[in-house]
């Protein structure tokens with residue numbers, strides 16, 4: 015059984031005060047309750063090492079929000095995959111729509127990052143998703159497949175094995191307007207079928223995560239059909255008490271669903 019993965023994407027938020035309170039409470043209130051969920055924290059780069067010290071002897075892992083395409087050299091301001099590995103990072107988010115939009119990242123650079131992460135033994139979380147305009151033009155599946163295909167063109171299907179694909183419709187991120195479960199199901203099953211046509215076992219080994227305005231009140235809807243293997247949570251991960259309630263609720267619902275089937 016795949017454990018459900020909840021990734022807290024803090025984006026450009028957090029400071030020592032927030033971390034000390036947040037991580038201690040998370041450790042105290044949920045770490046030992048988790049049987050069906052795995053938790054990962056994605057803070058800004060500068061706090062990764064500090065947070066890792068708190069996470070020793072817990073089941074909680076560390077996620078980086080980005081990585082450079084170079085391993086070392088004259089690339090001022092960048093962070094390499096070897097450095098992330100060195101400080102204990104497990105997952106790396108790439109292709110987030112905010113990076114595509116504000117930092118000119120494209121499918122080509124994202125595909126290089128994906129391959130680099132995988133080849134260095136870390137797990138890429140590839141964010142894909144359509145804009146509102148593309149959705150209106152019924153281009154969602156086409157856009158998502160293009161975002162994946164670019165990686166396959168630069169490597170082969172094995173590169174996708176045991177990785178994470180986060181379907182994050184751009185219009186749903188931070189907007190308070192999440193996608194509905196039928197839409198999510200349609201997209202994820204389409205992608206899964208596409209990958210299965212290339213290699214069925216690899217399609218099974220991929221984690222399909224949803225992100226876009228997931229919160230305590232709406233998470234039940236996403237869990238019931240058992241299509242999604244995790245959440246990428248932005249805004250709702252920034253209020254400690256709410257985030258703890260969200261994780262507890264997910265754990266409870268998943269345990270009920272599993273014991274029922």
Ligand code: PGA
Pocket residue numbers: 023182186187188189190225226227228246247248249250
């Ligand atoms: P949100 O962000 O939960 O605030 O919509 C999700 C994300 O960008 O990963």
